[in-house]
Amino acid sequence: MSGSRRSWGPEVSWLLLAPGLAWLLGLFVLPLLGLLPLSLAEPLGRFSLRFRFTGRIDNYSEVLQHYGPLLLRSLLVAGLATALALLISYPLACFIAFRGGRWRPLLTGLVVIPFFTASLVRMIGWTTLLADRGPLLGLLRGLGLVLPLEVLGLLQDGRLLNTTPAVVGGLAYNAVPFLVLPLVVTLQRVGVSLLEAAADLQAGPWITLRRVIWPLSKPGLAAGLTLSLVPTVGDVINPQMLGGPNDRLIGNALQNLVLVQRQLPRSAALTVVLMALLALLVLFGLRGGSRDDLPLP
Amino acid sequence: MSGSHRRAIPWLALWAVAVYALLFAPILVIVLFSFNAPQGRFNLLWQGFTLANWLHPLAVPELVQAFVSSLRLALAAAALATVLGGGMALALARRRRRGDGWIELLLVLPLTSPEIVLGTALLSLFVQANVPMGFGTLLLSHSLFCLSYAALTLQARLSGFDWSLEEAAEDLGASPLQTFLRVTLPRLAPGLLAALLLSFSLSFDDYVVTLFTGGATLTFPLYIAGSFQREIPPQIHVLSTLVLALSLALLALSLRRGPGAPGAQEAPENPPPLR
Numbered sequence: 001m002s003g004s005r006r007s008w009g010p011e012v013s014w015l016l017l018a019p020g021l022a023w024l025l026g027l028f029v030l031p032l033l034g035l036l037p038l039s040l041a042e043p044l045g046r047f048s049l050r051f052r053f054t055g056r057i058d059n060y061s062e063v064l065q066h067y068g069p070l071l072l073r074s075l076l077v078a079g080l081a082t083a084l085a086l087l088i089s090y091p092l093a094c095f096i097a098f099r100g101g102r103w104r105p106l107l108t109g110l111v112v113i114p115f116f117t118a119s120l121v122r123m124i125g126w127t128t129l130l131a132d133r134g135p136l137l138g139l140l141r142g143l144g145l146v147l148p149l150e151v152l153g154l155l156q157d158g159r160l161l162n163t164t165p166a167v168v169g170g171l172a173y174n175a176v177p178f179l180v181l182p183l184v185v186t187l188q189r190v191g192v193s194l195l196e197a198a199a200d201l202q203a204g205p206w207i208t209l210r211r212v213i214w215p216l217s218k219p220g221l222a223a224g225l226t227l228s229l230v231p232t233v234g235d236v237i238n239p240q241m242l243g244g245p246n247d248r249l250i251g252n253a254l255q256n257l258v259l260v261q262r263q264l265p266r267s268a269a270l271t272v273v274l275m276a277l278l279a280l281l282v283l284f285g286l287r288g289g290s291r292d293d294l295p296l297p
Numbered sequence: 298m299s300g301s302h303r304r305a306i307p308w309l310a311l312w313a314v315a316v317y318a319l320l321f322a323p324i325l326v327i328v329l330f331s332f333n334a335p336q337g338r339f340n341l342l343w344q345g346f347t348l349a350n351w352l353h354p355l356a357v358p359e360l361v362q363a364f365v366s367s368l369r370l371a372l373a374a375a376a377l378a379t380v381l382g383g384g385m386a387l388a389l390a391r392r393r394r395r396g397d398g399w400i401e402l403l404l405v406l407p408l409t410s411p412e413i414v415l416g417t418a419l420l421s422l423f424v425q426a427n428v429p430m431g432f433g434t435l436l437l438s439h440s441l442f443c444l445s446y447a448a449l450t451l452q453a454r455l456s457g458f459d460w461s462l463e464e465a466a467e468d469l470g471a472s473p474l475q476t477f478l479r480v481t482l483p484r485l486a487p488g489l490l491a492a493l494l495l496s497f498s499l500s501f502d503d504y505v506v507t508l509f510t511g512g513a514t515l516t517f518p519l520y521i522a523g524s525f526q527r528e529i530p531p532q533i534h535v536l537s538t539l540v541l542a543l544s545l546a547l548l549a550l551s552l553r554r555g556p557g558a559p560g561a562q563e564a565p566e567n568p569p570p571l572r
Contacts, residue, residue: 010392012388012473013388013391013392014388016384016385016387016388017384017385017388017389017400019380019381019384020381020382020384020385020444020448021385021400021403023381023440023441023444024403024404024406024407024441024444024445025403027419027422027437027438027441028403028406028407028415028418028441029403030422031418031419031421031422032410032414032418034418034421034422034425035417035418035421038421038425049424088316088319089316091308091309091312091313091316092312092313092316094309095309095310095312095313096313098309099309099310107313109548110317110320111317111320113321113324113541113545113548114320114321114323114324115498115502116498116540116541116544116545116548117323117324117327117537117540117541118501118502118517118518118521118537118540119502119504119518120502120504120517120518120521120522121327121521121533121537122323122324122327123521124323124326124327124341124521124529124533124534125322125323125324125325125326125327126323127341127525128323128326128330128341128342129322129323129326131341131342133342134341134342173319173320176316176320226409227408230408230409230410230411231411231412233411234411234412234413234414235411236412236413236504236505237504237505237522240522241522241525251411251413251505254413254417255413255505255508255509258416258417258420258509259508259509264420264421264424267417267421268417268421271413271414271417271418274411274413274414275410275414278409278410278411282409
C-alpha cells in the first residue's frame with residue numbers, strides 16, 4: 001500500500017488541493033464572512049452600492065421588522081412544499097429500491113433527466129400546462145372539478161396559474177430528485193430480505209413501513225430534507241413565474257433589495273438572518289444524515 | 298411471502314408511473330411545442346403542427362446570442378470546476394489523513410447555502426474589490442458552485458478505487474506522470490464525464506447567481522425570464538429539446554461503466570462498514 005505513496009509525496013497532494021481550496025476560501029468563505037461587517041455598514045446614498053462601516057446594528061432590527069413576516073411565510077411555504085415532495089417521493093423511492101431490480105439505475109436516472117432542462121424552460125412548460133386556456137384547466141372543467149377544487153383552495157378565481165398552490169407545487173417538483181436519490185441509496189441498504197423477514201413475522205405493509213422501513217430510512221431522509229429545503233427556502237424563480245403578486249417569497253424580496261433598491265448593507269443583514277435560520281434548521285432539525293447519502297451520480 | 302406484502306406492489310408501481318408522468322410533463326410540453334405554429338408572440342397555446350421552427354432554429358438573433366454565451370460560460374465553468382474538483386478528489390482519495398475532515402466540510406458547505414445567498418455574497422465581494430462584472434466574474438462564480446458537485450461526484454467514484462494498477466505501473470518503471478496519464482486518467486474518464494455533465498447543466502441552468510454577478514451579460518435563462526414580457530418564440534423550445542437530447546446521449550455514455558470503476562453506478566450492493 002505504502003508503495004504507491006512513496007512516489008507521490010505531500011507536495012503533490014497539496015498542489016492538487018491548493019487551487020480548489022483557493023476557490024472555496026476566496027469565493028465562498030471570504031464573501032460569506034464578508035457579509036458580517038457589511039451588514040453593519042451604512043450606504044453612502046440612496047441607490048448607491050457604495051457604503052462605509054459604521055457598526056450600524058439597526059440594520060438587523062429594521063430587516064427583522066420589515067421582512068420578519070415574509071421570512072416566516074417563506075419557511076411555511078418551503079415546509080409545505082418539502083412535505084408535499086416527500087409525499088410524492090417516498091413511495092417512488094420505495095418502488096425503485098425494493099422493486100427496481102436490475103432496472104434500478106435506469107429508474108433512478110429517469111428521476112434526474114427532467115432536470116437537465118433549464119429550470120426557466122420548465123417554467124414555460126408549466127405555464128403552458130397551467131394557463132387559463134391550457135389543457136389542465138380544460139380537463140378539470142370537463143370533469144366538473146373546478147368548483148370543488150376552488151372550495152379546497154387549489155384553484156383561485158378559476159385559475160391555476162399565478163396562485164399559491166402553483167408555487168408550492170413548483171417548489172415541490174424541484175425538490176423531488178433531492179429526496180428520491182438519497183432515499184433510494186438508504187432504502188437499498190435496508191434490502192428486500194428484511195421486508196420478507198417482516199412479512200414472515202406476520203407484519204402487514206403498514207407495520208413494516210412504520211417499524212422497519214421508515215426508521216431505517218432516516219439517514220437518507222435527513223440528507224434529502226436538508227438538500228431540498230435549502231434551495232426551496234431561497235427560491236426566486238417559482239414565486240416569480242408561477243405565483244401572483246402576493247406570492248413573492250424572501251428570495252424575491254432579497255433580489256429586489258440588492259438589484260433594485262441597491263441596499264447592500266441591509267441585504268447583507270437579511271442574508272445573515274436567512275443563513276442563521278437555515279443553519280439552525282440543518283443543525284438541529286435534520287441531523288442524523290451522513291455524507292454517504294448525498295445523491296451524487 | 299405473505300399476500301398483504303404482495304398487494305402493496307401494484308399501488309407502488311402505479312404511484313411510480315404517476316410520478317414519472319408528473320416529472321416529465323413540463324419537458325414533454327417543451328418538446329411537443331417545438332412543433333407548434335403559434336399565432337402571436339407567445340408559444341403557449343397549441344395551434345397546429347409545423348416543422349418551420351426546426352428548419353429555422355436560429356431565427357431569433359437575441360436568443361441565439363444568449364444561447365451561445367450560456368454555452369461558452371457553461372463549457373468554461375464545467376471544465377474549470379472539473380479540473381479543480383478533480384484535483385481535490387484525487388488528492389483526498391490518495392492520502393487518507395486525519396484532519397482532512399475540514400476540507401470535506403468546506404466542499405459540502407456550498408451545497409447548504411441557497412443561490413440567493415451566494416449571489417448576494419459574491420456581488421458584495423466583487424463590488425468591494427472593484428471588479429467589473431461580466432463574463433470573468435460569471436466564470437468565477439459558476440465554477441465555484443460547480444466545484445463542490447464535481448469534486449464530490451469524483452470522490453464518490455474514487456471511493457473503493459483499486460490503486461493496485463497504479464502500483465503495478467510504477468513497479469514497472471512508469472513515472473508518476475506517465476502512470477497518471479496512461480493508467481489513472483482513462484479509468485477516471487466516465488467519472489470525469491459525469492462531473493463535467495453535471496457542472497455543465499448546473500451552470501447552463503443558473504439564473505440567480507448570473508443575475509447578481511453577470512453585469513449586463515445576457516444568458517439563456519436570463520433571456521427566458523425576460524421573454525415572458527416580450528415574446529416566447531418556439532425557437533426556445535427547439536434549442537431546449539436539442540440540449541436535452543445531447544445531455545441524454547452524454548448521460549448514457551457516462552453511465553456506461555468505465556473499466557476498473559467498480560460499482561460506479563450500482564451503489565452499495567455490499568454496504569460500506571458502519572462508522
